[in-house]
Amino acid sequence: QVEIIFLCLYRIALTPNLYKEYLSSFSYEQTVNRRELPYTSTIRGRVAIYNATVGWYTGVPNALLAFISKGGRVFVEMTDESGFFSISHVQGGTWSAFKLNESTGNLIYAPDFGVYKYPSLVLTKWGPEVDIGFYTVFKCGTAVLFDLMDPSFLQIPPMDGGQVLLSIYEHDTHSAPTSFGSSVQFLMREGYAVATVYLPPDVPIEILLKTGYALKMPLAFLINASGESSEGAGYRLREGEQYIFTYTALRLAEDLYWVNNGYLQTAERYQLGGGFAKKHDSIRGFIEQAKDMLKSRRYDMAYHYSIMAWAFGRDVYLGLRGLIEDSVNAIVYVIAMMLPFIFLFERLVFHAEGLKRILSLIGVSLFFISLLSFLHPGFIVASNIMMVIVSFIVVILVLMVIAVFFSIFSSAVKRLAIRMRGMHFAEISKGDAAVMSFSVGVENLRKRKSKLLLTLFSIIIVVMALVMFTSTSTITLVQPLPAGEHPPYQGIYVKRLDWGKLQHQVGENAVRQLRIICGEDAIVTPRIWVHPINPADPSLRFTLSYKNNNITFHAMIGMTPEEINNAIIQSAVIAGRWFLPTDRWTCILTEKQAERLGITELPAEVTLLGRKFIVTGIVDGNIFDDIREMDGEAITPLDATQERIWSIHFPSEDNLIIGYRDALLLGGRIVSVSARFSNSSLISEAAKVFSGAFSGLAIYSGVGDFIYLNTKMRRISIHGLEMQAIPLGIAILILFNLMLGEVYGRKR
Structure with missing residues (x-):
């Protein structure tokens, strides 16, 4: 290989006019004439x-x-x-x-x-x-996928965390095929992406959905899993065949379910379920409900249950994968602790020398690793446990080689120091002292074999009793954290953290899901913001014209007719009316805006972006500016001209109120959605369900006189510790007594 590289470099170096003909286009200093x-x-x-x-x-x-x-x-x-x-x-x-x-x-x-x-x-x-x-x-053969998103956000993955990434692998080897391809189309308003995947013919293929923050643990995958095979069989297409993954979200949820089912069966064999079984069973219920809704042709409900199954399925997948990886990682720790034990055991039991000692060490190692494989779940759940063991042994051997080189270097430095300064004092290396202490200790233990066995059995029994009656596990739960008092209404408020930095919206998916979860007990009202193409440029403004008068403003807010149920908005309307469901291309002005345009009678026709709008009402700008949501911020559009500040909003005089559907047609983004409940007793449960599935969103709930931010968090649960205080003290005293007995026994 070195020879080939050298010949290639030699050939390139001898190429005539190499820079001028071939490499000059890579120069950053070159300009086009x-x-x-x-x-x-x-x-x-x-x-x-x-x-x-x-x-x-x-x-x-x-x-x-x-x-x-x-x-x-x-x-x-x-x-x-x-x-x-x-x-x-x-x-x-x-x-x-x-x-x-x-x-x-x-x-x-x-x-x-x-x-x-x-x-x-x-x-x-x-x-x-x-x-x-x-x-x-x-x-190739062609496969078409829909509904590609992050289910916890109900949206395409955030720009700063990475876009949708499709990894295409051969199912049998889990490696990329020789030839493959894909193209992805992002539908920002709908909140998902669609993709066409080009697959090599007659090869079983699996497709993994990833993003920048989910490379190791994918968002989902398509592996054609089933109850008979949780590892799946992959998808095999013929040349020229087109396969459409209809109801893609449901297919992703099913594959997640069957993979989780295989993991859970293995984990529960060793009592490692970790509380995932109940949530796993609920996912099966969502999948069955989605299929029932498809048979009834209720596609909105089928999509809802598919997304819920996908969101909860990925939570279970992350938990089980973490549990399995922890079990595998624990093997490394156990083997690290086993190494000194193996040397100690060999010295105590066999005490061989030369080749016999090497063989006895190998035999003892194999025996205890085999014994551990029957007791530790990591040996079963690991995909290749021998690679874990061999890798760890290689690391140990490399460290030993490094230690030898360091010892040689230290000895050379000491010899040089003695040659230059002379011998000042005699010393022994710490490593030699440790080895000598180990050997002397082992020889002393061999002299009293019966006492040694009794001591070891006592320590083993005490430690096993403490470990077996105490366990530590992590649990995931939705925790409502206090976020304020005196909510503006009784209900739920959903937005993106930092407003998605105006890169991503809440999306229509969140509106649909919230409507279904809340049902008929709540009035759901989404809001839209419309900014210029570059929101950070303060010179970009919209112009509204009436006869010979013009006003300019930085943004628009799209609101639904149902907002009139808000008592504050009712009080803000001082002339005309609020929006009606039948309105199209209508707007509402503030009192000062109407005055600057010279509008005295309603309805009035104005011009915006080359289109005629009808002014149906006038609001008091001061009252409108005072409206606050559960996060304490105004409802008017965000002032994006403030660099990296995501809490300053334009005043009502610097934006225009238009209808919700009109704002959608003008390219606006759904930035928040509210649900006002008539029965406040239903709020907590609805917020819990929505937060449990879609934890990537900021979800506030107003219940009674308090505002809560519903957050999914992990907690460490320690079982049995409260019962171990007294036994732990007794165990410490027992071990202390054993050690004292050993010391005084040697004294005699």
């Missing part, structure tokens, strides 16, 4: 498939190449009989290539992101003509 280069370029290339028989790429005829330029223009070109293509008048952009079955319209070739992906734009220079080389495709 418009006199020498035109604004547009002609891009040439070849759509090809890697031919393993000849070890190189073979052109794909009649493939479609789509090029999307920086300006958003789409160019589509078909390759010739050799796979070549040419697109003119473009500069920069992205491209992709496909080939369709002319009879069925299904994909038969798709972009290859695997090991044969050709590194486009490497060693090329943009100019009048650009050759991108090969664009690699492969023969």
Whole structure:
């Protein structure tokens, strides 16, 4: 390998005009001279498939190449009989290539992101003509997925934590196939993503849904699991086949359920259920209810139960995976404690020398590891326990080698110091002293074998009694934390922490889920904020016109007709009326806004963004500004011009009140949702259910005179400790008495 690398580097170094012809485009100092280069370029290339028989790429005829330029223009070109293509008048952009079955319209070739992906734009220079080389495709089957999101947020994963990532693996080896591909489309308003996955034909494949903060523990997976096989069988597609994962959320929840079921059965064999069995059974209930709703064609309820099963299923998955990993990690600790015990046991029982000592150490090690494998659950739940043991032994051996080198280095330094300064005092190394103490101690123990056995049995019995009657475990629960007093209404308020930093919304999913959970006992009212394209730019403002008068403002708030049930909003309306369910393209002004526009009679027609709006009412801006939600903040849009401050809101004079559906059509984001209950006794249970499933949201509840922030948290539960105080004291005295007896016994 070193020789090959050297030859490659030697060849590259001898390439004529290497920097000028090939590497100059990588220079950050290079600028484009418009006199020498035109604004547009002609891009040439070849759509090809890697031919393993000849070890190189073979052109794909009649493939479609789509090029999307920086300006958003789409160019589509078909390759010739050799796979070549040419697109003119473009500069920069992205491209992709496909080939369709002319009879069925299904994909038969798709972009290859695997090991044969050709590194486009490497060693090329943009100019009048650009050759991108090969664009690699492969023969594939196609799978379509929906509802890709983080169920705890009911939304696409946050931008700062990573987007939706699809990992495609061969099911048998859990490694990436040679060729694969995918494309993901994000539907921000709906709160989920859809994806098309390109899979190698006739290979069982599993698909993992991940994000930046869930790489090790995926959000979900599709492995085709069942009651007969919790590990699944994967999905095998034929060439040109298109498979649609209908009810994707339900399929994800089912696979999570069966995997958890396998984990739970293994864990309960060793009494390690950890309280997950009850929640696991409830997930099965959600899945069955979702299937029943599908049979009844109540798709909204089926989706609700699917999302609930997915959210709770991932909670159980995280808990069981953590429990299993803790069990496996405990093996490393146990083996670390076993190492000195093995040396002690061999010295006490066999006391061999030379080769016999090595064989006795190996035999003792194998015996106790075999015994431990029957007693410790980590040996069963670990996917490859021998790798854990071998890895730990390798680490120990490496540490021993490092210790030897350090000892040699220390000895050399000491010899050098003695040569230069002379011997000042005699000393023995701490390691030699420890080994000598160990040997002397073992020899003393061997002289009194019967007393040694009695002492060891006494210590073992006392320690086992303490350990077996005490256990420590973690429990996850929804804990309502006090967040204030005197709630503005009796109900539930849902938002994103720091308003999602205006990158992500609460989303329509949260509105639907809250409506279903609260039922007919509550009035659910979502709110929308509409900001300019760049909310942080204070110069960007909306303009509202009436006759010859104009006013400008930074943002808009979309509100529903049901908001009139709020007594404060009722008192704020001083002229006209609030929104009606039948209203379209209507708005409400503050008293000062109406005065500046010169509006004296209602309804009045105004112009916003080139569209006619009808002013139906006027509100008192001071009263509207005083409205506070359960988090203590105003309901008006966030002032995003304040850098990294997520609690300052625009005054009512600097925003416009419009209808909820109109705000959606203008591209607004659902930032919060409220549920006002007529029966306050139902609030706590609804908040508990919603918080337990969707813990990524900030969920407030107003009950009586208090406001609570419902948070999911983990607590450490120690069972039996309250009963161990007196036995623990007795055990300490027993061990102390044994040690004293040993000391005085040697004195005699």
